Amino acid sequence: MALYVQKYGGTSVGSVERIKAVAEKVKKFKQQGHDIVVTVSAMSGETNRLITLAKEVQSIPSPREMDVLLSTGEQVTIALMSMALEQVGLKVRSYTGSQVKILTDSTHMKARIEDIDVQKIRSDLDAGAVVVVAGFQGADLAGNITTLGRGGSDTTGVALAAALKADECQIYTDVDGVYTTDPRVVEGARRLDEITFEEMLEMASLGSKILQIRAVEFAGKYKVPLRVLSSFVDGPGTLITIEDDDNVEKPEISGIAFNRDEAKLTVMGVPDIPGVASKILGPISEANIEVDMILQNVAEDQTTDFTFTVHRNDFDQALLILNNTAKALNAREVKGDNKIAKVSIVGVGMRSHAGVATKMFDALAAENINIQMISTSEIKISVVMAEKYLELAVRSLHSAFELGRKDSISE
Ligand code: ASP
Ligand code: MG
Numbered sequence: 001m002a003l004y005v006q007k008y009g010g011t012s013v014g015s016v017e018r019i020k021a022v023a024e025k026v027k028k029f030k031q032q033g034h035d036i037v038v039t040v041s042a043m044s045g046e047t048n049r050l051i052t053l054a055k056e057v058q059s060i061p062s063p064r065e066m067d068v069l070l071s072t073g074e075q076v077t078i079a080l081m082s083m084a085l086e087q088v089g090l091k092v093r094s095y096t097g098s099q100v101k102i103l104t105d106s107t108h109m110k111a112r113i114e115d116i117d118v119q120k121i122r123s124d125l126d127a128g129a130v131v132v133v134a135g136f137q138g139a140d141l142a143g144n145i146t147t148l149g150r151g152g153s154d155t156t157g158v159a160l161a162a163a164l165k166a167d168e169c170q171i172y173t174d175v176d177g178v179y180t181t182d183p184r185v186v187e188g189a190r191r192l193d194e195i196t197f198e199e200m201l202e203m204a205s206l207g208s209k210i211l212q213i214r215a216v217e218f219a220g221k222y223k224v225p226l227r228v229l230s231s232f233v234d235g236p237g238t239l240i241t242i243e244d245d246d247n248v249e250k251p252e253i254s255g256i257a258f259n260r261d262e263a264k265l266t267v268m269g270v271p272d273i274p275g276v277a278s279k280i281l282g283p284i285s286e287a288n289i290e291v292d293m294i295l296q297n298v299a300e301d302q303t304t305d306f307t308f309t310v311h312r313n314d315f316d317q318a319l320l321i322l323n324n325t326a327k328a329l330n331a332r333e334v335k336g337d338n339k340i341a342k343v344s345i346v347g348v349g350m351r352s353h354a355g356v357a358t359k360m361f362d363a364l365a366a367e368n369i370n371i372q373m374i375s376t377s378e379i380k381i382s383v384v385m386a387e388k389y390l391e392l393a394v395r396s397l398h399s400a401f402e403l404g405r406k407d408s409i410s411e
Contacts, residue, residue: 007157042073269332
């Protein structure tokens with residue numbers, strides 16, 4: 001007998017039919033003798049609908065009232081889900097985050113969970129009930145309702161699993177696992193049976209949007225076994241493994257992530273003296289703009305070129321700021337490009353295989369794709385290229401590293 005925390009996302013509870021289907025699924029687990037805690041998202045589209053309503057009333061609504069509003073989405077789902085579970089003959093008990101209580105800090109709209117009181121959940125489980133908890137929300141010490149940031153129900157699931165020491169946290173979604181890359185780009189993309197936390201974290205922060213990043217961090221920190229699987233079709237999904245077993249032969253890379261959300265800025269001919277990097281990036285971070293990659297060239301003539309990337313939405317503002325800095329620094333020129341894309345290969349296997357970077361660059365060269373920037377970490381290599389090459393790059397890397405399905409001929 002196991003204790004499972006099962007999180008069902010927005011599309012999995014997107015209609016009355018879907019909610020009933022989930023109830024049937026939960027019933028099967030109960031019949032096998034398992035204890036089940038269900039946590040749910042708002043029905044698909046609901047959170048966006050509520051945000052739109054708020055904006056129609058007030059251009060910049062107070063974060064506290066946004067949380068009061070947004071938390072209602074999940075409250076609707078726990079009630080409907082509980083009714084559906086009762087309807088199939090199960091004993092059930094629903095709770096909002098603050099009823100549990102899921103204690104968070106007071107950072108409205110992106111609160112962090114500090115503690116979960118599991119007493120009520122435990123005694124309900126002992127009494128044979130399925131417990132249904134609203135995802136994405138909690139309350140601070142003063143009792144204010146808080147929410148955990150978009151996609152936050154994943155974090156609720158993981159946090160509940162950690163607090164209850166569950167055997168597994170199962171994240172049910174509309175895809176049947178984590179893939180080597182986006183199947184919409186590469187037809188032969190393959191579902192991974194397993195992926196390590198480190199890899200998942202890289203994939204998530206590089207733009208693969210299956211799990212909220214914070215949820216992955218949380219699961220890694222508290223060693224919660226985490227599985228991503230589909231609520232629509234049966235299957236084993238992908239297990240996010242805690243231990244990276246060194247004895248097992250690893251593939252060179254596990255997956256390819258990409259995103260088109262970045263833009264590149266370059267300031268040319270800045271003096272090569274101490275303090276320049278901080279003078280360039282200081283005003284950028286003061287404007288709350290996050291910088292991703294940074295690159296500085298060797299100086300030949302006492303001046304150097306300095307390039308960095310930011311989120312595409314921040315491009316215009318960053319360019320404005322950089323132009324001012326460039327004037328102050330007497331730089332030669334500022335250039336910007338918001339038609340770039342970043343492609344990254346990820347895998348713990350990189351640690352034990354030589355030549356992974358060369359293989360990547362060879363594959364891109366074979367397609368005549370020019371690499372504009374490169375950055376690496378222990379388990380990741382990212383390259384920036386013109387956006388128009390994105391799909392081609394991902395496909396050629398997928399086949400160069402033989403990530404495809406064994407039976408696939410479409411690569
Ligand atoms: N309903 C929230 C959102 O749409 C939380 C979640 O679904 O995880 O972001
Ligand atoms: Mg979600």
